[in-house]
Amino acid sequence: MTMDIIAKSAGELHVLLADKEISATELTKAYLGRIQKLENKVQAFVTVTEDVALAQAAEVDVKIARGEKIGLLEGIPMALKDNMCTNGVRTTCSSKMLENFVPPYDATVAERLRQAGAVLLGKLNMDEFAMGSSNENSRFFPTRNPWDLERVPGGSSGGAVASVAADEAVFALGSDTGGSIRQPAAFCGVVGMKPTYGTVSRYGLIAFASSLDQVGPITKDVRDNAMVMNIIAGHDAKDSTSVPYDKPDYTQFLVNDIKGLKIGVPREYFAKGMDPATAKVIEEAIETLKDLGAEIEECSMPHTEYAMPAYYLIAPAECSSNLARYDGVRYGYRATEAEDILGMFKKTRAEGFGTEVKRRIMLGTYALSSGYYDAYYLKAQKVRTLIKQDFDQAFEKYDVLLSPTAPTPAFKLGEKSADPLTMYLSDVCTVPVNLAGIPAISLPAGFVNGLPVGLQLMGKHFDEGTLYRVAYTFEQNTGFHKVKPNLTAEVSA
């Protein structure tokens, strides 16, 4: 029975809870047990909140016993990437800088999930301060890909996707600045949505790049993803970059029909460096969508190759500004051997931050400094306009755009960590989306040598609905999401 429960989606579990076939406490215990069994292999969690989880589950059981109706996410065990503040629960960004930081408030997304009755299993490992594409930049330990423990889960939401792929959580929240939900979702065979910029509150999300960051759901299937979006999305007065918009019920778009829908496939996303086997999986997915009635054709987005260099100037620039607050004064790590304040700042930041974080702070500081601001940062922001215009023009003709999520399947631990540029190139298909602020989803599209491959769908601003419709149709007609990694064979009972 436990194995069945573990594999189920939130949608399926809600029915079991509402029908009293399983209690919230039993469900939470099953997931906590799974975490205990697998964590020495997967290492997705930084903090497991067992007591909090059981207390929350007990509250849901009281409600059910009283005969009250429960919400769709009520009693559903989930986990949060460790860059989302949780009141009273350690939040580290997988950094030494915040190793012992306990936030005195909840991020809005955490609060909304809590109010919806979801059960918090714990906080998930990530690349430090969300900077990375493999989860190898965590200051604590690397998370492993449940499909092949010698490989990376992707990053920076590596712990979040690994936990869902390994059924250690029913769903998770990740964050995406240049692909950090979508790329790991592709590597681990789960569904990951980066919503339109401004749809989901960033209040309490520890900032990396303020004009690019978005929180989004990571789930076992498309329905769950829409269910979670319903809870976390929507204007928040505490986030001045949050947009007041007419929030729909996203589950209404879960319709198995894409006849006549126009899909563009930008040829520049099948760039050199793309693994041919991965390209083949995507081409087969395109054929499937054609068979399902979509009108698909190749198109061009001429500024695509400029997105990466623009991103690697804009994101580090914004990061250098956001991470200036970590100075050892009010919270977080403080170096102990300093004689004066300047020494304290310099040592605290040198010791508190890891290599990639320091590299990006340096790059960003340089790009913004006097004499270089115009040549680098301002130039990149102008190129950003051109990239956004490419999307605006494409969406005059097409309803959604399609591409691979990543140029290869998951690579081995250590394979790309020697050269930062090589690592950055794994984001080539995802970064343009953040620059334009549009929504995009990655969903399982097949396998290469047993490793998942993700299909990316990109949509117009605020048109997550069409993305969900295409994703749901594809999923229901292929069933890749039902294939699970063979973890228990590698884990001793």
Next chain:
Amino acid sequence: MVKILNISRGDVEQVALLARLELTEQEIVLYTGQLDSILEYAEVLNRLDTENVVPTAHAVPLHNVLRDDQVKPSLAQEKVLANAPEVEDGFFRVPKIV
């Protein structure tokens, strides 16, 4: 068009000071090389004529999002100080400044 110069060791030391980062000798050498490569890669942006292009600072059109100036309670002092490395009399205590 502005000519982009790649980064030198002196630049790296200056930037480290601005960013309040103490770097080891090894790190200075490493970062100089790596940042130089990244900036070299970014030179490709110069192929584009952006003379008449307006920069995008924000992906969605929002301007001056303000609220009415109403006084509301803020975070309690004990909570503010709870994560502090060193506290004295309700102050954050730090090494000498002057």
